[in-house]
Amino acid sequence: MKDRSRPRLIVVMGLGFAVLLAIGVIAQAATQTLFARELTPLFGDAQDGTAIGNVTPGTPVQSAETSSGRTSITMDGWAQQGGDTVIYTAVGQRIVLATLTQAGLAHRQILDTARDAYGNTWNHVQVTGFADSGEFVPDVNVVWTAAHQLYSTRCSACHALHATTDFTANQWPGILQTMEKNAALDPQQSALITQYLQTHARAP
Amino acid sequence: MSQQGRISRRDLIVGTAAAGSALVVPPEIARAIEAAGGDPAAIEVVPTATHWGMIEATVRRGKFTGAKGSARDAHPTRMIDSFADRVYAKSRVQYPSVRKSFLEQGYKAGGEGRGREEFVRVSWEKAFDLVASELKRVKSGHGNASIFPGTADWQSVGSLHNASALVRRMLGLHGGFTDCTGDPSVAAAMVILPHVLGDLEVYSQQSAWPTIQQNTDLLVLWGCDPVKGDQIGTHPSDHYFYGAIEKFRDKVRAKRARVIAIDPRRSSTVEYLEAEWIAPRPNTDTALMLGIAHELIATGKHDKAFLDAYTVGFDQLSDYITGKSDGVAKTPEWASKITSLDAATIRTLAHDMQRNRTMLMSGYSIQRADHGEQPYWMLVALASILGQIGLPGGGYGISYHYDNGGDLTANAPGIAGISAGNNPVTAALPFERFTDMLLNPGKQVPYNGTTFTYPDIRLIYYAGGSPLTHLWQTNKVLEAWRRPETIIVNEPFWTSTAKFADVVLPTTTTFERNDIEVCGAYSHQYIVAMKRVIPPLYEAKSDFDILAGISKQLGFEQQFTEGKSEMAWIREFYEGAQKQAAPMKVAMPDFETFWKRGYVEFPTPADSKEFTVHADFRENPALHPLGTPSGKIELYSATIAGYHYDDCPPHPTWIEPAEWLGSPKAKQYPLHMVSPHPYYRLHSQLDNTWIRTWYEVQHREPIWINTEDAKKRGIANGDVVKVHNDRGSTLAGAMVTDRVRPGVVVLHEGAWYDPDNPQSGTPTCKHGLPNVVTLDKGTSQLAQGNIANTTLVEVSKHEGPIPTVTAFDPPRVT
Known part of the structure; x- marks a missing residue:
């Protein structure tokens, strides 16, 4: 297995956790790495709502179970400036982790920026949202x-x-x-x- | 002139058919009807489909007597007049047949007798048993990697009766086989373009014809002949192109667009569009494009904004073009020496392209040449320098001549055909190295940044194609073909490959079985019922039944058939499409209704007409990046630089081909032979029918030779000539014409191979197979593609008695 199956070092804290608390969902303290089974809608909150994007099959997410049937998930990836709605695994490595709607951009946090060998600028981003629990598997x-x-x-x-x-x-x-x-x-x-x-x- | 004689005869025949009188009935068919006690009232019309499109087959008292285009096809090809004759051809394989010494001694008979020994008729039981025991023997003695099914060839359309997939399905269940990748049509393109554009591009939908109609001022046909090529399709052709080009011709005639053809021959499309004709030396396309690029850069006309925003590596390429990096400026004068065109012509071309909305439309032929990666890379570079990629009517297109590229895409589901399943052996090699592989087991060969090792092939099982026709340098192929212990072939016809096999299993033609297919490779406009027209002739079985029979002997019949009959599979494919169509909100009738009606048509959304390749990339390259490392068009590839191939440098480069009109070898062999796809065949398919009388010269494949070259050699139109070089020789029929430039001859590929003396190491082909003289060499270490169009020959008048063509005679079967 290559990079994608390896758990990434992601600390689910800050914004994501604050959002969970704000909407009053009880989140488990422990998180685990899960993988999307198929193209899975990403939501901005734990309740019904319009999708803010899609998570692609096999994408590793840091997940914390919720009581509502939705799991809170966090993904770590890179997006090219100017094409911000597509989140890839790494700089110049265009394996899509998730695509966001314009509204979905509000649910990503820019951690860092980098330039590739061709002069493209990339944002290191963390995306936080919710998805139906049944769409993820541990293996x-x-x-x-x-x-x-x-x-x-x-x-x-x-x-x-x-x-x-x-x-x-x-x-x-x-x-x-x-x-x-x-x-x-x-x-x-x-x-x-x-x-x-x-x-x-x-x-x- | 005999050429005119042939054409007028053809027109007469077609005229008769179009008049709707009795279908054109060749003598063989007339006899068949008579034999059936012909009652003209007993006529049935059966819809089916072929590579040539949707058709209606006529059956009279159980005999297939003729075919015409479907009412849904406004531009059917004349080639369908051959279908009935093909089914009843003398060249049909009638019974399972085994080479005599192979039947007596098994594989120990050796391969020397292939192609000259007689065959012995055996029962299907015996044939299944023999094939199954050979597969077991080779598997246990040499491993599955020593089994080879060749490439996926053109065979017939159909989602179930897909011969090459079915052979792989059986061999996969048997434990696997060495597979091969690539496609001889586009081998160089398939490897270079992913590095440059991030996609294969050669199989991709093209910018829609209405965008060309509306926007293109200058159409450049760079070795591109869609009038010929779009008659056929990987899926049944819908012939959309012919309506589109008629409209475009009106635009050309009204002087609202120009067409320039860059081609050593006046192709069918050049004739049709009354195009301006520029004929460089073959294989010099890269040099011509470099000369054009130099002129644009030197005059500051290159599109700097486009190059900055959408490409990487222009600096390196520009340094090469201007000569900064190698001391040689690629000026129009430099290109003139290589191409033989005037420098002024090259300059004019450059400025005409730059001033106008220009579509560079290329065929595949320019990349089937030594260093064939380079012309395609440079074509994309030239289009980038012009800066019109992604604009309606501009840029480049490399699949308009194939599968009706530029057709309108319908909102339609697909059909999932029968699966070849899993192959436990993962090693695969580029098909082009077939001959080299048989001759050199264990040899290590570089390929696209990797190295693969040739397996030791002991058994070949080929279905749905004739490698002895399409492999290059036939005499070398014959040497290699003797090596394997066992060669099994499924074939409806006694092709050269069947004649050179050990076990030949007779298969049905497409008219003797039911199937289902998508019509329109790019449009997906129809799903069509391919109904059985007549029961199987002789002892022929479908490939599905043959491979199921072998699977039974090997103990996995159930896995092979999944317990499903022919019609059960067809129904499953249709219902799979229905499931896919539902969320698309596309209506499809139930299977019974569909099968009865014969087709289902899908709607074409209005925006299909506006499709422009790479328009999204042009709109936002960060959001719609190409699949290259940079996400942009790579005019310099760091990846290829890392491979350190001297025959494929990291930017488009002019490299002299192994042989061409500018090489020393041209003194001995002064004519450059090109072997494009034929007009009245699908590769070699249909050559064994009466329509070869439309084009043959003294029963041989015609070779186009320029008036001046013919005169020098004392060759008259209609003469039998010998085409030869140090690799071999073939006879052909001279067609003296100024449709080809001096110094070049055209011998279309696909004439059936007909060796005069199969025992000899270097037999002469009596019939006109160009591969006898082509060179078996890879384009470069990058793609290892074939270089069929890099061939120098001499042509001389044939002296002495003219041998009878026997290509279509079956071998002796006892």
């Missing part, structure tokens, strides 16, 4: 096993199945987008396979 391999099964079933019909390492993480999404209609993938399936291929891609 990321559950997600990737399902993804591999779907990938090998659908993508082998027209051509030899590519090794995940045939392309880089940045290259895979465009390729999937080109192919998704031929493989009859719905948006959920396409997101699952994209994240799987990106996470297991060749090093840039």
Whole structure:
């Protein structure tokens, strides 16, 4: 497993915790690393509401259970300035962790900035929100096993199945987008396979 | 002229068909109808679909007698007149057949007798048993990696009867196989473009034709022939292009747009659009583009704002173009020496492109050449320098000639076809190295920053294609083809590959089985029922049934078929599409209604007409980055720099091809041969039908040779000629024409191979297969793509008796 399955050192404190308290939800003190099973709507509060974004399959989140059926989650990632609504795993490594709506930008905190070798400026961000508890699993391999099964079933019909390492993480999404209609993938399936291929891609 | 004679004869035939009188009935079919006791009233019309589009097949008293385009196809191709003849062709494989010595001695017979021994008819039981025991033997003796199914070829359309997927499905259940990646059409492009643009691009939807109609002032056809190429499709062609190009021709005729073709030949599209024709030496496209770029930079006309905002590496490329980095300025004069075009022509081209909304439309041919990565990279660089990428009607397009790119995308679900499933053997190699792999097991080969090791292939199981036709440098292929212990082929026809196999299993044609398919590779406008037109002929079985039979012998029939019949699979595919369509709010009838009607059509949203490639990237490159390391167009690639390949430097570069008109070898072989896709075939498909009489010259594949070159060699139109170099020779029929520039000959690919003496190490092909003279070499260490269009030859008049063509005769089967 590559970087994404490794728990990230994230301290859920500050803003996220304050929000929890403010809306009166009892949060457990202990947090754990969980992984989104599929493309999962992200909400701004623990109650019903309009989604402020989506968390992609396999994305690791720091989660604290709530009593409302929603879990509070925190993600750590990077967004390119000018394209702030897309949160990636690392500078220049465009594996999407989450996408936000414009309203969702209020739920991210900028921790740091960096420039890549090509002159692009990146924000190190932490995103905090809520999602339905049932959408997360403790073992990321559950997600990737399902993804591999779907990938090998659908993508082998027209051509030899590519090794995940045939392309880089940045290259895979465009390729999937080109192919998704031929493989009859719905948006959920396409997101699952994209994240799987990106996470297991060749090093840039 | 015999050329005119052929064309007028063809027009006469087509005219007859269009007049709606009795379908054109070749003699073989006429005999079949007669044999059936022909009652003209007993006619049935059955809808189905092929690579050539949706069609209606006519059946008279149980015989398939002809086909016409579906009412939903406004521009059907004339090639469908061949279908009935193809089904009843003399070249059909009728029974399971085994090479004589292989039947007697098994694999110990060795490969030397392939292609010359007779075959013995066996029962299906015997055939299944033989194939299953060979698969077991090779697996236990040499491991699964020694089994090779070749590439996924064109075969037939259909979501179930997908021969290459079905072979892989069976071999996967058997424990796996060495697979191969890549696509011989676009091998160099598929590797270079992800580095430059972050995507394959060659299979991507193109900017919609209405955006070109409305915005393009200058259309540059760079080795691009969509009038020919869009007749066919990976999915049934919907022929959208032909309506679009008719409108565009009106615009050209009204002088509201210009078309310039850069091509060594006057292609069908050049003729159709009455385009201006510029004919550089083949394989010099990169140099021409560099000369154009130099002129734009030297006159300050390069789009600095675009280059700054959307690309990286322009400085390095610019230093190369101006000569700052290597001391050679790539001026129009420099490019003139390489391309043979006037420097003034190159300058004019540069300024015409820059002044106008210009679409650079390229075919795949320029990258099927030595260092074929470079022209595509430089095409993108030139489009970046012009700064019109992402603007309607501007930029570049590399898939307009293929699958009707630029078609309008419908709001439609897809069809998930039968899966090849899991392959436990993970090693795969680029298909282009097939021959080298058979000859050099264990050899290590660089490829796109990695190294792979050739496996030791003992068994080949090929279905749905003919590698002996499409692999390069045939005499080298023949040597390699003797190496494997066992070669099994599923084929409806006695292709050269079938004739050179050990076990040949007769498969049905698409007209002898039911299937389902999406029509319109980019539009997805229809899902079509592919209904069985006639029962299987002779002892032919579908690939599905054949591989299920082998799976039964190997103990995994249930896993292979999942207990489902042909119609159960088709229904499942359709219902899968229904499920996908529901959340899209797209209505689909139930399966029975669909099957009865024969198709379901999907709506085309209005915004499909406005689609422009990379418009979103242009709008906000930070939000819609490309899939490159920088997120931008990479005119210099740090990744490729890190590979340290001398044959693929980190920015577009002119590198002399292995052979070309400017090389010393041109003294001995002074003609550059290009081998584009044929007009009246799909690669080699349909060559075994009567429509070859539309184009053949003295029963051979025509070779286009310029009047001046023909005169020098005493060749007259209609002569049989010998095309040769130090790799081999083939006969062909001379078509003397000024549609090709001097110094270049055109021999379209796909003529069936017909060796005069299969025992010899270097037989002459009697029929005109260009690969006998092509060179088996990779484009570079990056892509290892084929270089079919890098071939020098000499052409001379054939002396002595003209041998009879036997390419379409079955071998002796006892």
